Amino acid sequence: MASAAHEDDPAEPGDKGRTTVQQTAPCGPELGPRPYVRLMTAVGAIGAAAAGVAAVLGLSSVPALPFPVDVPTLPGMTDLPSGLPTDLPSTLPTGLPTRAPDAPPGSSLPTSVPNLPTSFPSLPDLPQIGGGS
Amino acid sequence: MTVPSEAGPPVPTAEPHRNASWAGLVGVITLALVLTATYIVAQVIAWAAPEPVSRSAFVKHFLLPEPVPFRVTRILLPIGWGVAALLCLVLLRTRRNGPREAQHAAGPLKAGGAPGMRSEQTVQACRLGILGALLAPFTIMPLSVMVGNVPQMLFCLPPTLAALLLVHRVQLYRRMPGWLLASGLGWGALIGGGFGLVMITWMQRSVPGYFTSGSWERPLDGVRELYTLFPLHTAVVTEVGKAAGVAVLFLLFRRHIDGIVSGLVLGAAVALGYNFMETAYYLNLVNPDHHFTQLWDRQVVGLFTTHVAFTALAGAGIGAARWLPSRRDRLLTSGGGLLAAVGGHFETDVVLMRLDGHRADWFADEALGLLVGIPAMTVVATGVFVALCVLILRRGLKAQAAGLTDALITEAASGRGAVTELEIGLLLSPRRRLLLELRVWRRDGTAGLRHLVRLQQAQLDLATQQWHRRRAGADSFIPEEEPLRERVLELKGTPSSPRPPALPERKALS
Numbered sequence: 001m002a003s004a005a006h007e008d009d010p011a012e013p014g015d016k017g018r019t020t021v022q023q024t025a026p027c028g029p030e031l032g033p034r035p036y037v038r039l040m041t042a043v044g045a046i047g048a049a050a051a052g053v054a055a056v057l058g059l060s061s062v063p064a065l066p067f068p069v070d071v072p073t074l075p076g077m078t079d080l081p082s083g084l085p086t087d088l089p090s091t092l093p094t095g096l097p098t099r100a101p102d103a104p105p106g107s108s109l110p111t112s113v114p115n116l117p118t119s120f121p122s123l124p125d126l127p128q129i130g131g132g133s
Numbered sequence: 134m135t136v137p138s139e140a141g142p143p144v145p146t147a148e149p150h151r152n153a154s155w156a157g158l159v160g161v162i163t164l165a166l167v168l169t170a171t172y173i174v175a176q177v178i179a180w181a182a183p184e185p186v187s188r189s190a191f192v193k194h195f196l197l198p199e200p201v202p203f204r205v206t207r208i209l210l211p212i213g214w215g216v217a218a219l220l221c222l223v224l225l226r227t228r229r230n231g232p233r234e235a236q237h238a239a240g241p242l243k244a245g246g247a248p249g250m251r252s253e254q255t256v257q258a259c260r261l262g263i264l265g266a267l268l269a270p271f272t273i274m275p276l277s278v279m280v281g282n283v284p285q286m287l288f289c290l291p292p293t294l295a296a297l298l299l300v301h302r303v304q305l306y307r308r309m310p311g312w313l314l315a316s317g318l319g320w321g322a323l324i325g326g327g328f329g330l331v332m333i334t335w336m337q338r339s340v341p342g343y344f345t346s347g348s349w350e351r352p353l354d355g356v357r358e359l360y361t362l363f364p365l366h367t368a369v370v371t372e373v374g375k376a377a378g379v380a381v382l383f384l385l386f387r388r389h390i391d392g393i394v395s396g397l398v399l400g401a402a403v404a405l406g407y408n409f410m411e412t413a414y415y416l417n418l419v420n421p422d423h424h425f426t427q428l429w430d431r432q433v434v435g436l437f438t439t440h441v442a443f444t445a446l447a448g449a450g451i452g453a454a455r456w457l458p459s460r461r462d463r464l465l466t467s468g469g470g471l472l473a474a475v476g477g478h479f480e481t482d483v484v485l486m487r488l489d490g491h492r493a494d495w496f497a498d499e500a501l502g503l504l505v506g507i508p509a510m511t512v513v514a515t516g517v518f519v520a521l522c523v524l525i526l527r528r529g530l531k532a533q534a535a536g537l538t539d540a541l542i543t544e545a546a547s548g549r550g551a552v553t554e555l556e557i558g559l560l561l562s563p564r565r566r567l568l569l570e571l572r573v574w575r576r577d578g579t580a581g582l583r584h585l586v587r588l589q590q591a592q593l594d595l596a597t598q599q600w601h602r603r604r605a606g607a608d609s610f611i612p613e614e615e616p617l618r619e620r621v622l623e624l625k626g627t628p629s630s631p632r633p634p635a636l637p638e639r640k641a642l643s
Contacts, residue, residue, distance in 0.1 A: 044469025046473060051365075055365070
């Protein structure tokens, strides 16, 4: 690693506790001017790539933890079927009733409202999510 | 192999070392302020977060009551900030009065020099007080976990201590003192663990509101983003908290942390502490029927392959920065290590969660899934990062062996008696040293073994510091050579050889 790196970066004057010792004869894997800089940079790049993979995987697949996938919703304007008829009927129906009933049904209407249930089942206990692992 | 000449660079004096230690403490306080600032950001995000509302039942997870230790931490942290601010004022006042006191001490009180020294002691006490006030509140949550889960902790203690011993022995040549690794373990369990738990609790309680409130019709989108953000956030805060521990110990005890191997080992020790606390925390949360699975997962399969591997990479980056003269290079190595730790942690959490969802499909037998499935999935998720750790360790040890060979030959050639030619081969062979240790242990017991290990470590320390003195980035933390040599001779029981005659003063020559 050290032999591959030959960029000379002078020590900055603000570095505390550093003497101006100069190496006269560099030898050994760690005695080059920038030991491990490229190795640790590559390690960091692998970490960044792993984070990218995790982000893509997380955002594109279904989470493993339990949660409701679908919630029934009322159809809105955007959810109307696409195959609606576009042309109006040319002729109106002709066999419409012409005589309305003379009196309401009266005696056959229900008089009492059924009792609604008062206790509902509670939600099931789900495992703890999130947290460090 | 050429033997370097005896003439070395100027020996660093004690005074710059002391000043640099003060500077190290200031650096540690800066790190504590960074952790505090991160917490404040999380609190602001929590205050601004919308209420988590949703038509689906999963919102129930985020509406749990606030844990008492978390509430206590929330109260104690601002109190700590107040104490730290007061100590800052005392510090500023002491420093302002310092020169006046020193001037006064130079007069009639010069013999004692007490006021100046007192002022220095006050400054040091204030700095330590500021550090304690900023960091101590983070220990509340881990302490509550430990106090409330003593049986679970007893389960986790043996594998953790065995792993710490193994990590210590991985330093095949010169080893850091055991108390330094124990300090790392303590940081990981208390400060790093506390910071992680507090930040994760904030996240769980506040951020879901941002993702659930707008997802009435299709909650999957919001939940998918949320469940990706959770592991990312967890990875960032836990790795930052653990890496801060390595950096703190590096700044305070730089004399012992001398390269990529010691940084990697220290990172592993910090991570073992975090893993210990986290296992106890999860054992308390899950059903007792699943305790064996948790212990198998976190204390056996994941003991060296998750937290330890990630923080070892972060520590290696910090250790590698020790000898780099350029600030840019130091940032590159330490930043690269931290990025690898965060990326690896995030990727592991995401991938393992998904793989574990298929474990029951792949392994019909539950025991087989546990004993084979979990290790196989862990290899898939973290194998790359474990391999990187092994690679870095191997390179670091190889470099140490090369550097020590030169230094030991030089020392033996000096004829001072601290290292003889016959000892060089033994000191450079970890296997031979281990066999000798076993033989001495059988013959002389623990006392003999301890003496032998002390002697060999003192010889390796002497050679290591000679090697470091020849580096381009040699600093004033490298200890003086003569006391190290005298220590070796003392352990050998041989009288200290007379020092080479001092050169006559320049004035006498002229």
